[in-house]
Amino acid sequence: MEPLTNARQRLERAVRRVQADARVPALSVALHRADRELWTCTVGSSGNPEHPLGPGSRFRVGSVTKTFTAVLVLQARDDGLLDLDDPVSAHLDVPAHGGATLRALLSHTAGYQREPHGDVWDVLAAPDDRRLLDDLARAERVLPAHRRYHYSNLGVAVLGQLVARLRGGTWAEVLQERILDPLGLAATTVEPTAGAAVGYLVDAYSDAARPEPQLDMGGVAPAAQLWSTATDMARWAAFLATPEIIDPGALVLSRDTLDEMRWPRTTTDETLWTGGFGLGLILIPQGGRVLHVGHDGAMPGFLAGVYGRRGGEGNPGALGAAVLASSGTATEINELVHELLTIAVDADPAEIRPWSPGPPAPPQYRDILGPWWSEGFPHTFSWHDGTLQARAADAPADRPPSVFRPIPDRPDTLRTVSGRETGELLRLTRNDTGAVVRMHWATYRFTRHQETFDGIAVSEG
Known part of the structure; x- marks a missing residue:
């Protein structure tokens, strides 16, 4: 039938x-x-x-x-x-x-x-x-x-x-x-x-x-x-x-x-x-x-x-x-x-739309993509549907990601427009070469490696 x-x-x-x-x-x-x-x-x-x-x-x-x-x-x-x-x-x-x-x-x-x-x-x-x-x-x-x-x-x-x-x-x-x-x-x-x-x-x-x-x-x-x-x-x-x-x-x-x-x-x-x-x-x-x-x-x-x-x-x-x-x-x-x-x-569910490749992330955000750590927990930042997104690594699969939009004339400051921490700012910190080395989201520090709150890598002796 x-x-x-x-x-x-x-x-x-x-x-x-x-x-x-x-x-x-x-x-x-x-x-x-x-x-x-x-x-x-x-x-x-x-x-x-x-x-x-x-x-x-x-x-x-x-x-x-x-x-x-x-x-x-x-x-x-x-x-x-x-x-x-x-x-x-x-x-x-x-x-x-x-x-x-x-x-x-x-x-x-x-x-x-x-x-x-x-x-x-x-x-x-x-x-x-x-x-x-x-x-x-x-x-x-x-x-x-x-x-x-x-x-x-x-x-x-x-x-x-x-x-x-x-x-x-x-x-x-x-x-x-x-x-x-x-x-x-x-x-x-x-x-x-x-x-x-x-x-x-x-x-x-x-x-x-x-x-x-x-x-x-x-x-x-x-x-x-x-x-x-x-x-x-x-x-x-x-x-x-x-x-x-x-x-x-x-x-x-x-x-x-x-x-x-x-x-x-x-x-x-x-x-x-x-x-x-x-x-x-x-x-x-x-x-x-x-x-x-x-x-x-x-x-x-x-x-x-x-x-x-x-x-x-x-x-x-x-x-x-x-x-x-x-x-x-x-x-x-x-x-x-x-x-x-x-x-x-x-x-009678809606038809599943096929995925197709899209453009890459803009150059200024490409080195953000991938895993970051905050408060001892891993998060993944990615670029989908023309937006920067973030998910906690342990988030349920059906939980929508957080989505960010750059603030006009401030490309290194983005506003969370949906998902966790809606309304809060994501601030990017770059080194002398322009690479993002640290981020602050809702004032919490995000780093590439797991660190204590006072900034010491957990793997250090």
Whole structure:
């Protein structure tokens, strides 16, 4: 059986199994990858007789909306409109809790209570933009800032209002102009369309299913309002994982800024380090230096899982999956999205690119190549892909090397741009003939032979 056919069969079987076992009225799935055509699968019925279930059916994606709001915040930071360590009060006139920093709100460590003031989910009425901010005076700071992770729809809603104020429009307008249009996410909307699937509560003890009411989130929209298709959401997941492929011109956000958003800021459980939060993004480590990054979503009658895959053998890049369900209780879909990403690389890995010779290292760096010693341990410096690199001799094979770039006009001083000691300097010391005889990396001395800290060769008597 051809690998591609086998992979698609495994993907479809996983989707159909979850739809049946979790009793999901409608399940829509898409898988995006850089080296294959988009794969989609739908199972069930939309509940909308005039618009049968298909890849274009729209579902509510709930808190996946937060990832869009987080990107808007980082865009504003990159444009110089804010600093992530600014307090809310630096940009919004709020009656309380204005000392919370934007960074803490993005990582859910600001201590804001979970929901806006009032029983939103009981009365099914959300505050408008102004009321949301005014009611901060009646909302609690349930934990001290930075104490621990505490998920907050209120916190992300405040961030959405803040970005809208800075950009001079509504959150929906800013979202459309700065993310949806540049990335071509035409099926992602703030309001449901005629082709929207019906969201259900499925009876736990029978096969009955009742439609759930749909709440307009008003001022809380930046946390949970969006509707979309699995196709759009898979592309969004791929962007979160590999922006340089989906958005090569960095029209939405730079690769470096997405790297910053993906860096763990907190774990969601102090005893089970199986998931964490970056800046607005959920991080799910998979082992073997593989990370799934994205968000889950839940609204009455709907669940969603939208994740991209970073790292790992067989990853083609721009690998993202979206699982959208018209059931508010089918939590099995939360694992399905991760299963689909794993099947994609296990059953149909990316082709292995052949190695081919490249140019040698520049003359000024050639005598660096090879073994060096520091703190009694060996390291290897090499030149690959046009960069100077270093690895500890005992480093695991899957650990990325440190990569260096020369500082302009200072060729003997290089900056570590990735890997161990990122940000630190590597300084070269040359003798009278111009040969490098010593190096300092993050101030630690590197020599060609094993030496004590006071510079005596260990082999001397």
